[in-house]
Amino acid sequence: MSEDIQATVDVVVLGSGAAGLTAALTARGHGARVVVLEKAAKLGGTSAWSGGMIWIPNNPHMRAAGIPDSREEALTYLGSLSHDLILPELAEAYVDVGPEMVAWLETNTSVRFQMVEEFPDYHPEFPGGKPQGGRSLECPLMSYQTLGDAADRVTVGSNYGTAPVSMSESNLGRAIPIGVTDEEKARRQREDLRGCGQSLIGHLFRACIEQEIEIFTDTAALDLRLTDGEITGVQYQREGALHEIKCRAVILASGGFEWNRDMVRDFLRGPMTHPVSVPTNEGDALKMCMRIGAKLGNMREAWWMPAIEVPTDEGFRSHLFASERARPRSIMVNRKGRRFTNEAANYNAFGAAFHEQDVAAFEYANLPCWFIFDQGMMDRFGFVDVPKGSKAPNWITQAATAAELAAKLGIDADGLSKTLDHWNTSVVPNQKDEAFGRGESAHDNWWGDPNNKGTSAATLGALDQPPYYAVEVKSGALGTKGGPRTDALARVLHVDGDPIGGLYAAGNVMASAMGMTYGGAGGTLGPGMVFGFLAGRHAASRFA
Ligand SMILES: Cc1cc2nc3c(=O)[nH]c(=O)nc-3n(C[C@H](O)[C@H](O)[C@H](O)COP(=O)(O)OP(=O)(O)OC[C@H]3O[C@@H](n4cnc5c(N)ncnc54)[C@H](O)[C@@H]3O)c2cc1C
Structure with a gap:
């Protein structure tokens, strides 16, 4: 990776979690010149610390396994959990585009998924719920040796570490994990095979390397630049100095505001003292959005844990x-x-x-x-x-x-x-x-x-x-889920209703499409990647 950030690109993605890297890959795959700015010293965000599951109703892997699902069932399920907080147009975009996002990544990049077998939805007895699972996917174990020297660039969390196990083999997936013999574990460690969020981010990061997408760590975005209401650049801080990069679209994917105590106090519906995400998720993009009059939504909610x-x-x-x-x-x-x-x-x-x-x-x-x-x-x-x-x-x-x-x-x-x-x-x-x-x-x-x-x-x-x-x-x-309100194309809306030209949001930074709901295992990363896909595709289409 080169040390200099080009002065001009098409799309700048803020944040290198699963939402950001999916957005970057999609924008690149649709012809845009893309860079990713990451505030932390290592990339991957909370996504790299996570279980790495993504909840995608009606996905191609469950279809291949003969597990029935449909758009209608998924929307009925989400509707039954909405409490009037899920906007139907966002739920529809998520349900319709989720399977497409999985298929697009598997067809156009080296990212691969498999089903986490039998993991029930989180409210499986609600109408349209799946007690037998099928909607939760994960990336298969991935050898970090395939990343070469770049392997060290990925952040490692304390809950799963670099554990050489898939979700079904870990204790988040089951009370007593499916056994992996010591011999097999040793083999996996020798080959640096990693599962869970390490595998998800490993797959996305490797695909970014293959697509020559540059990810600049230790690089914190500070503010957006707009001209006549359209995005024209980003101000950022790197090595103690302020810089600007010119671009025609920005995709906000910088996580929630759970580590910003003032925002937690001011916005969340009740006490939340123990965030478990990366501490760099401090609501920076929320501040940027408030400065330019973005409409906010779902501010009281978090992925409670x-x-x-x-x-x-x-x-x-x-x-x-x-x-x-x-x-x-x-x-x-x-x-x-x-x-x-x-x-x-x-x-x-x-x-x-x-x-x-x-x-x-x-x-x-x-x-x-x-x-x-x-x-x-x-x-x-x-x-x-x-x-x-x-x-x-x-x-x-x-x-x-x-x-x-x-x-x-x-x-x-x-x-x-x-x-x-x-x-x-x-x-x-x-x-x-x-x-x-x-x-x-x-x-x-x-x-x-x-x-x-x-x-x-x-x-x-x-x-x-x-x-x-x-x-x-x-x-x-796990993170907050309120922020700038988007439309079904992931475009950030102004408080008066129209999209802000060239500004997109995906993942925990945005007003979640899920309201107060967590549909099933992977219920945060799934929507994050779907809106990342929508944002990347639409941002690239602006330059076609
Ligand atoms: C142990 C654990 C297990 C979990 N398991 C699952 C699971 O299996 N499935 C699931 O769906 N969810 C899971 N979660 C929750 C999930 O990890 C998060 O909700 C998800 O990673 C959020 O993704 P994101 O891309 O929005 O943000 P993140 O992955 O947190 O990425 C945001 C990135 O933006 C960067 N950033 C912040 N500010 C700036 C700035 N100003 N400029 C540039 N970059 C910035 C941050 O440093 C960070 O790297 C788990 C969480 C934990 C902690």
């Missing part, structure tokens, strides 16, 4: 608290010692539980809250990095009795004791959670114990084997 603090040498890391919540022998309680929701519900929907208010007490009813589990769960599954069968380390609160645990946490001991008693004598024996319906959805059971696959016993289990353990659970997010 419960998180726990796991100690590290530097302090702690925010760990996505996803599959653990569905495991038998565990519940969650608030300061009253009471359960407050279906603990196994999908992480995005779960976010609403953190925003519930106790009106009389004028406080958040379920913040703080704790995940409570027992030695039986520890023996069967382990916990985060603690191997199964171990005793818990000190960062996990532990006690011989429920009363002692409550005292250590400073919560209502009587409340906790009653909750556990009800759980062990009613919910578990009857295999029915009357209060919150845990275990009724194929979603809950998928994330539970595979030995009881397909039944509520996958997630409902007695909590009666001391020692008892507790970890505080925080309100986190």
